[in-house]
Amino acid sequence: MFDTIRNNSKILMGLLALLIIPSFVLFGIDGYNQRDAKGAVVAKVDGQEISQQEWDAAHQREVDRMRASMPNLDAKLLGSDEARYATLERMVNDRLIAVAAQKQLLVTSDQRLANYLQRDPSIAGLRGADGKLDMDRYRQMAASQGMTPQMLEEQVRRDLSNQQVLSVLQASAVASQRQSDGALQAYLQRREIQMQRFEPANFVAKVQPGEADLEKYYQAQSDRFRSLESVDIEYLVLDAASLEKSITLSEQDIKTYYEQNLQRLAGKEQRRASHILINAAKDAPAAEREKAKLKAEALLASLLKDPKAFADLARKNSDDTGSASKGGDLDFFAKGAMVKAFEDVAFELKQGEISSVVESEFGFHIIQLTDVKAAVAPTLESMRPQLVADLRQQQAKRQFAEFAETFSNSVYEQADTFKPVAEKLKLTVQQAQGLTRSQATQQGLLSSPKILDAVFAEDAISKRRNTAALEVSSNTLVSARVIQHRPAALRPFAEVKDEVRTQYVKDQALSMAKAEGQARWVDWKNQPAQAQLGASLVVSRDQPQGQPQAVMDAVLRADPARMPVLLGVELGQQGYAVVRVNKLVTREEPNPQQHAQSRQQFARLLGSAEAAAYLSHLKSQFKAEILVSKPKAVAAS
Structure with missing residues (x-):
């Protein structure tokens, strides 16, 4: 066969050119490669498409973030259809806001970006004792999110620009006292109720099904008793974290790394200063700036007569509200932390010396240097743990980069086994049984949509060959191979008889509870x-007394003019409730502090409502649409 191909290669090349080149002309090479890779289009915003692949990746990032912050959170919640749909809705809203920011020319200046990054706690934690940013750790932080520092900063810039779309609207929401008091009075209205609940648990003993009842139920509800499609797999993981554990370092490696980085580790000299700032925007009228400068010069003249009055004058006159309350104190800082005009003067002053008036983009400063902290080089022993960790991480990443090509080629070229590449790279072939298509039933790497999509692909199941090397996270490659496939199927009645009985009794008890409740109502x-109701109870939105939301909704919708009124309330799987709403109960007058807090809360709620309304307007303006069906549980909410 191969001889035939070689002997007729020119003819075959001609045929391939006729077949392939037109498709490149129509779609472009990138479109040809990427069209299927991204999967179906699941949403559109202003003509921009959101693909299934983008949705899967975004949800996986959300799952990883939630698991990191709440390790004990039920994985089933994170992998549910409702959670995935919520991720898609957030993606659409984010795209909407980004489009609006672009159309409205909302941009973030370099100075605003720098100020934000200066205050960001996650970045502040990467600064050394000298205040200097540890660039290696900064790059690592960006890499952990799959980005370079430049990409991370651009994302922050975009986020700050996008925030402007809604933040001004939310902050500008103002409610009059009459408006907020009226709304809060209605929202926090209290009502006296009495209630009788009809719960399924009280009817379980009355359900006595026979064999025929269970078989009939099994046939009617067969979808409940189907096994999920599942696969058993073996898989191979190449990741930098595992490689890091196997790396050993010599004493000379550590010493050399220490010496190479001594200047960085020692940091820079730090200075502590206080200042008085008289605000004057860079683009303010000349007369306004001159007035600010004259005020600063008058304060300087006063300080030169009595330098000890610096802190007092700063508290009374400085426009820098953050430092004014501390007598102008800015604490220690290194070079690169302040604007250049300020920094140049601060690093020329002697301890205790007061500067002349310094002009910056913020206005006019008077600076007093209060302390100097010289750079101190840490010892090798004090830095050993950090040096070892950094070196291991660096070498692991280099080793991962060297192994990645071998890994990717080997799992493809020897597609029916992992043994050769595992032996060559000293990796362990792992196994997992009973994987399903749902992320919620898997843990760790195997919850990745990339892996699940690959192992449940038709080729992977029918041919039992290794998947391609899948990059499931930064510096992590996985390949998997299906070793057994079990299609979804109705489980035999004998196998699920106990489960059928449990479900039958549960359903019948619920039906009986609801029927009894409706009859009593x-x-x-x-x-x-004749009504047999419980003791009276006072409820309100802020104090529901543990009542189900369905009860609270019904009680608060009841017309005060018709009280007392008897209500029948469906409680879903909790059964039924008969509730009598007796009367309105006067709300206790809040104290001034509670009143102020309530008004602030109402203003925030009003701002959120206006932002939501504006977002709805943007959806219409920019033709945002989600092209997948809403899960039933979400649709019902």
Whole structure:
């Protein structure tokens, strides 16, 4: 066969050119490669498409973030259809806001970006004792999110620009006292109720199914008793974290790394200063700036007569609210932390010396140098743990880069086994049984949509060959191979009989509870004196007393003019409730502090409501649409 191909290669090349080149002309090479890779289009915003692949990746990032912050959170919640749909809705909203920011020319200046990054706690933690940013750790932080520092900064810039779309609207929401008081009075209204609940648990003993009942139920509800499609797999993981554990370092490696980085580790000299700032925007009228300068010069003249009055004058006159309350104190800082005009003067002053008036983009400063902290080089022993960790991480990443090509080629070229590449790279072949298509039933790497999509692909199941090397996270490659496939199927009645009985009893008890509750509601409406209700209880939105939301909604919708009124309330899987709403109860007058807090809360709620309304307007303006169906549980909410 191969001889035939070689002997007729020119003819074959001609045929391939006729077939392939037109498709490149129509779609472009990138489009040809990427069209299928990204999967189906799941949403559109202003003509921009969101693909299934982008949705999967975004949800995986959300899952990883949630698991990191709440390790004990039920994985089933994170992998549910409702959670995935919520991720897609957030993606659409984010795209909407980004489009609006672009159309409205909302940009973030370099100075605003620098100020934000200066205050960001996650970045502040990467600064050494000298205040200098540890660039290696900064690059590592960006890499952990799959980005370079430049990409991270551009993302922050975009986020700050996007925030402007809604933040001004939210901050500008103002409610009058009459408006907020009226709304809060209605929202926090209290009502006295009495209630009788009809719960399924009280009817379980009355359900006595026979064999025929269970078989009939099994046939009618067969979808409940189907096994999920599943696969058993073996898989191979190449990741920098595992490689790091196997790396050993010589004493000379550590010493050399220490000496190479001594200047960085020692940091820079730090200075502590206080200042008085008289605000004057760079683009303010000349007369306004001159007035600010004259005020600063008058304060300087006063300080030169009495330098000890610096802190007092700063508290009374400085426009820098962050430092004014501390007598102008800015604490220690290194070069690169302040604007250049300020920094140049601060690093020329002697301890205790007061500068002349210094002009910067913020206005006019008077600076007093209060302390100097010289750079101190740490010892090798004090830095050993950090040096060892950094070196291991660096070498592991280099080793990963060297191994990645071998790994990717080997799992493809020897597609029916992992043994050769595992032996060559000293990796362990792992196994997992009973994987399903749902992320919620898997843990760790195997919850990745990339892996699940690959192992449940038709070729992977039918041919039992290694998947391609999948990059499931930064510096992590995985290849998997299906070794057994079990299609979804109706489980035999004998196998699920106990489960059928449990479900049957549960459903029948729920039906009986609801029927009894509805019957009592009708009877008690006709004969109010016969109503057997519990003790009276006062409820409100902020104090629901543990009542189900369905009860609270019904109680608060009841017309005060018709009280007392008897209500029948469906409680879903919790059964049924008959509730009598007796009367309104006067709300206790809040103290001034509670009143102020309530008004602030109402203003925030009003701002959120206006932002939501504006977002709805943007959806219409920019033709945002989600092209996948909403899960039933979400649709019902």
